[in-house]
Amino acid sequence: MNIPFETLKKEFKRVLLKLSLIEEKAELCAHTFAANSRDGVYSHGLNRFPSFVNTIIEKQVDILAEPAFIERNGLIEIWDGNFGIGIHNATLAMNRAIELAKANGIGLVAMRHTNHWIRGGTYGWQAADAGCIGICFTNTMANMPPWGGKEPRLGNNPLIISVPREDGHIVLDMAMTQFSYGKLQDTDLKGLELPEFGGYDANGNLTKNPSAIIQSRRALPIGFWKGSGLSFMLDILLTAITGGRSTAAINSIVRESGVSQFFLCLHQSNMHQDLIEEIIRYTKSGSPAEPGGEILYPGENTLRKRRESELHGIPVNEKIWNEVLKM
Amino acid sequence: MNIPFETLKKEFKRVLLKLSLIEEKAELCAHTFAANSRDGVYSHGLNRFPSFVNTIIEKQVDILAEPAFIERNGLIEIWDGNFGIGIHNATLAMNRAIELAKANGIGLVAMRHTNHWIRGGTYGWQAADAGCIGICFTNTMANMPPWGGKEPRLGNNPLIISVPREDGHIVLDMAMTQFSYGKLQDTDLKGLELPEFGGYDANGNLTKNPSAIIQSRRALPIGFWKGSGLSFMLDILLTAITGGRSTAAINSIVRESGVSQFFLCLHQSNMHQDLIEEIIRYTKSGSPAEPGGEILYPGENTLRKRRESELHGIPVNEKIWNEVLKM
Numbered sequence: 176m177n178i179p180f181e182t183l184k185k186e187f188k189r190v191l192l193k194l195s196l197i198e199e200k201a202e203l204c205a206h207t208f209a210a211n212s213r214d215g216v217y218s219h220g221l222n223r224f225p226s227f228v229n230t231i232i233e234k235q236v237d238i239l240a241e242p243a244f245i246e247r248n249g250l251i252e253i254w255d256g257n258f259g260i261g262i263h264n265a266t267l268a269m270n271r272a273i274e275l276a277k278a279n280g281i282g283l284v285a286m287r288h289t290n291h292w293i294r295g296g297t298y299g300w301q302a303a304d305a306g307c308i309g310i311c312f313t314n315t316m317a318n319m320p321p322w323g324g325k326e327p328r329l330g331n332n333p334l335i336i337s338v339p340r341e342d343g344h345i346v347l348d349m350a351m352t353q354f355s356y357g358k359l360q361d362t363d364l365k366g367l368e369l370p371e372f373g374g375y376d377a378n379g380n381l382t383k384n385p386s387a388i389i390q391s392r393r394a395l396p397i398g399f400w401k402g403s404g405l406s407f408m409l410d411i412l413l414t415a416i417t418g419g420r421s422t423a424a425i426n427s428i429v430r431e432s433g434v435s436q437f438f439l440c441l442h443q444s445n446m447h448q449d450l451i452e453e454i455i456r457y458t459k460s461g462s463p464a465e466p467g468g469e470i471l472y473p474g475e476n477t478l479r480k481r482r483e484s485e486l487h488g489i490p491v492n493e494k495i496w497n498e499v500l501k502m
Numbered sequence: 503m504n505i506p507f508e509t510l511k512k513e514f515k516r517v518l519l520k521l522s523l524i525e526e527k528a529e530l531c532a533h534t535f536a537a538n539s540r541d542g543v544y545s546h547g548l549n550r551f552p553s554f555v556n557t558i559i560e561k562q563v564d565i566l567a568e569p570a571f572i573e574r575n576g577l578i579e580i581w582d583g584n585f586g587i588g589i590h591n592a593t594l595a596m597n598r599a600i601e602l603a604k605a606n607g608i609g610l611v612a613m614r615h616t617n618h619w620i621r622g623g624t625y626g627w628q629a630a631d632a633g634c635i636g637i638c639f640t641n642t643m644a645n646m647p648p649w650g651g652k653e654p655r656l657g658n659n660p661l662i663i664s665v666p667r668e669d670g671h672i673v674l675d676m677a678m679t680q681f682s683y684g685k686l687q688d689t690d691l692k693g694l695e696l697p698e699f700g701g702y703d704a705n706g707n708l709t710k711n712p713s714a715i716i717q718s719r720r721a722l723p724i725g726f727w728k729g730s731g732l733s734f735m736l737d738i739l740l741t742a743i744t745g746g747r748s749t750a751a752i753n754s755i756v757r758e759s760g761v762s763q764f765f766l767c768l769h770q771s772n773m774h775q776d777l778i779e780e781i782i783r784y785t786k787s788g789s790p791a792e793p794g795g796e797i798l799y800p801g802e803n804t805l806r807k808r809r810e811s812e813l814h815g816i817p818v819n820e821k822i823w824n825e826v827l828k829m
Contacts, residue, residue, distance in 0.1 A: 248770035249607020250577065280576020281608050283768070308739065323797045326788035336735045338742055345738055347731045371726055379791060397725025399698055404674045404800040408663040411672055411781055412635065415665055415773045423784030424777075441610070443575035446742045450751075454738055457750030461653035464706060470650040473731040 177488030178496065184209035187224060190502045194231050196238050200263050207262050211294045212489045215480030218357045219294035221491050225498055227293070235430055236260055236290050242267055250279055253417060256289025258433055265292040265311075266301065268438045273305045276440035284438040287419025291315075291431065296348035296477070298438065299337030303344035308441040309337040314410045314422050316431040319352050319394050322403035327392055330422040331355070332409045337474070340451060346474035351406035352394040359385040359394070413437060504815030505823065511536035514551060517829045521558050523565050527590050534589050538621045539816045542807030545684040546621035548818050552825055554620070562757055563587055563617050569594055577606055580744060583616025585760055592619040592638075593628065595765045600632045603767035611765040614746020618642075618758065623675035623804070625765065626664030630671035635768040636664040641737045641749050643758040646679050646721050649730035652706075654719055657749040658682070659736045664801070667778060673801035678733035679721040686712040686721070740764060 187205035196204065208227070212220025230236045240259030244252065252271065256264040268284045275282025292298065292313060302309025315330035331350040338345045354362075354373040362369055363385040372381040374388035374395045381395070388394055396402030413435035414421040420433045459470045484490075514532035523531065535554070539547025557563045567586030571579065579598065583591040595611045602609025619625065619640060629636025642657035658677040665672045681689075681700040689696055690712040699708040701715035701722045708722070715721055723729030740762035741748040747760045786797045811817075 247607075249603075249605065251607040251768065251770060276576075278576065280574075280578040281610055283608055308742065320788060320791070321785050321797050323791055323795050324785075324788035325791050328785045328788050328797075334732075336732075336739065338735070338738050345735070347735045349725075349728045349731060353725055353728075375791075397728045398676075398680055399724075401676045401680075401724045401729075404676060405661075405663075407781070407785060408665070408672070408674045408800060411665050411778060412663065414777045414781060415635065416768065416770065418772070418774045418777065421777060421781045421784075423780050426784070441578065441743065443578060443743065445745070447745045450741045450745065450748060451738060453750050454734070454741060454748045457748075457753070458648050458651075458655045458734060461647060461651035461655050464647070464650055464652050464702075468650050470648050470655075473735060 176491055176493050176496065178491050179488050180209055180213050180484065183212060183221065183489055183491070186499055190228060190499065193502070194228065194238070196231075196260075200238065200260060203266060204260065204262050207266075207293065207297055209489075211297065212491070213481055213484040214296070214477045215484070216294050216296065216477075217490075217492070218355070218361075220489075221495055221499065223293060225495065228502065230290070235432055242286065242289070250275065250281065251283045251285060251416065254284055254286040256286050256433075258288055258290060261290035261292040262297070264289040265298050265436060265438070268436065269298045269301050269309065269311065269440070272309075272438040272440040273302060273307050273442075276307050276442040280442060282440045285413070285416045286436045286438070287417035288433045289436055290434065292436065294348070295333040295335040296346055299335040299346040299348060300344060302440055303337040303339040303346060306339050306442065308339070308446075309335065310439040311335045311437055312409045312413070313436040314413050314420075314425065314434050317422050317426045318356065319396055319403070319406065320392075321407065322396065322400040325393065328422070329396075329403060329406045330410060330425075331394075332406045332422075334405075334409065338451070339446060341448060343478040344474055345451070345472055346477065348473075349397075351396055351402045353397050353402075354385075354394065356389070356394070359389055363389065503818055503820050503823065505818050506815050507536055507540050507811065510539060510548065510816055510818070513826055517555060517826065520829070521555065521565070523558075523587075527565065527587060530593060531587065531589050534593075534620065534624055536816075538624065539818070540808055540811040541623070541804045542811070543621050543623065543804075544817075544819070545682070545688075548822055548826065550620060552822065555829065557617070562759055569613065569616070577602065577608065578610045578612060578743065581611055581613040583613050583760075585615055585617060588617035588619040589624070591616040592625050592763060592765070595763065596625045596628050596636065596638065596767070599636075599765040599767040600629060600634050600769075603634050603769040607769060609767045612740070612743045613763045613765070614744035615760045616763055617761065619763065621675070622660040622662040623673055626662040626673040626675060627671060629767055630664040630666040630673060633666050633769065635666070635773075636662065637766040638662050638764055639736045639740070640763040641740050641747075641752065641761050644749050644753045645683065646723055646730070646733065647719075648734065649723065649727040652720065655749070656723070656730060656733045657737060657752075658721075659733045659749075661732075661736065665778070666773060668775060670805040671801055672778070672799055673804065675800075676724075678723055678729045678736075680724050680729075681712075681721065683716070683721070686716055690716065
């Protein structure tokens with residue numbers, strides 16, 4: 176079943192207004208969830224909407240809160256998200272980083288006490304749409320063991336890097352686990368194996384069996400010790416600058432809340448678009464690993480999905496869609 | 503065979519002065535190579551010194567060149583390395599980024615036309631020693647296939663992130679391949695297997711056999727598609743900002759030369775050291791994956807090796823050491 180973007184957005188907005196979000200926040204959140212589905216990131220679009228609604232109903236998110244400027248350390252701006260809506264906070268923070276970068280070449284907004292920004296790529300596209308390079312990351316609750324350990328002590332701490340480009344921005348959006356828990360559950364429900372090792376089973380052996388990983392809680396960091404180290408560093412950076420909650424602090428409370436986020440933008444008038452095209456051509460110039468296979472740059476598939484959605488509507492999970500219609 | 507730090511450094515300096523490096527550059531390079539061995543990074547210390555000497559003899563590196571300031575885009579400074587000595591250029595660039603960060607909270611020096619900086623971690627420690635957060639990365643020649651491709655089109659583009667800490671800085675220094683070519687060769691010479699999959703064999707199967715990977719030239723990016731994407735993005739960032747050589751451009755010439763590098767520093771008076779200690783304690787608080795195993799933070803092992811070297815001297819490969827003595 177395919178639904179036009181505007182229909183999806185309209186329903187989301189109706190539900191959010193009913194939950195007493197002000198017009199501006201309802202509009203932004205509805206747009207963001209619909210855009211995530213439109214871009215093919217279904218796990219962070221329609222499929223995530225009901226659990227987002229729950230965080231509002233259960234008052235885990237303060238729908239009235241506005242982010243507040245705390246202090247300026249040179250050109251670093253520290254903001255407090257006041258436990259408000261993650262999408263709203265992150266959008267404002269990235270807008271401020273864009274503004275700073277356009278004035279100074281660089282802008283860094285570091286925010287503490289905010290909430291889940293849903294899909295990190297949203298803010299990468301936002302920066303690139305404004306003509307800026309965007310680099311942003313967030314910490315999360317512990318959902319990945321550090322290298323050498325058995326129990327989750329690190330977040331999957333997604334990292335987003337985006338660069339503006341005329342024929343479609345280049346946007347990398349990656350978490351530090353090889354596969355998200357959403358992907359593990361999805362693969363498990365379909366009775367399939369993962370395409371690569373995704374974690375360890377209860378006996379400490381690498382496995383492609385999603386259910387074994389869900390049970391052991393030992394999801395694999397990308398590149399073993401390397402992704403473990405990178406996830407650790409992102410949490411350290413966030414905490415050293417914002418003074419906010421680290422993954423350790425987030426895990427000492429019941430539910431993920433009050434995470435810390437970085438929004439770094441770079442801007443200059445000449446971004447050397449011709450040289451960027453050269454990199455893309457060169458990267459794609461090798462022979463495919465599989466017959467008929469393709470080499471894609473980060474963000475290329477997002478744009479394809481977006482165009483497909485614009486032509487044919489957004490494929491939706493009917494069960495969840497009907498659930499939303501009844502909200 | 504163990505050699506004191508000062509003896510190693512003295513020999514390196516003697517050789518470099520004989521090659522007509524000025525006192526300041528000979529001192530810096532000798533110190534850096536000796537420190538790399540002292541920190542246990544033997545591949546980038548004594549073992550790398552003879553090939554560094556060759557780049558000077560073959561005039562691949564211009565020992566007389568000094569980096570030049572090109573332009574300021576807001577607070578971004580663009581420098582040209584003028585194909586000089588990579589260690590010298592990178593040290594000056596990081597010093598400038600530190601200076602900018604201490605004045606403005608953030609400093610970014612982006613350098614084009616420089617040369618191999620040898621061990622990236624050097625500049626991470628430099629930033630942290632100056633009380634700054636350091637983030638730096640470089641591009642390289644193509645030595646890793648992009649995800650979905652067979653031939654090398656991406657560099658392994660090392661990324662370094664460092665955060666100052668009283669009891670020992672936290673420093674991550676990671677390349678985007680699961681194992682370096684140095685590690686593959688070393689493991690192959692010892693007739694051993696890699697501890698994890700390190701690439702593909704000629705038939706496109708994942709393998710732990712280092713010689714099969716050296717032959718196929720298909721080293722594995724960390725986290726498959728993720729490390730491939732991250733490596734690509736670092737090259738794009740470097741090229742978009744500096745206008746210098748991308749991996750594509752580096753590979754169109756005979757030898758790796760004129761690479762591009764980023765040196766980003768952050769500084770504020772309060773780096774929340776107590777919260778950083780909380781993260782370290784929490785990360786280490788899980789049970790080890792292997793009996794008797796340990797969970798280490800990035801940089802912890804470097805500091806241990808450094809202290810061992812200071813106590814017992816630096817273990818050296820006697821063949822290479824004798825080679826240097828005869829230079």
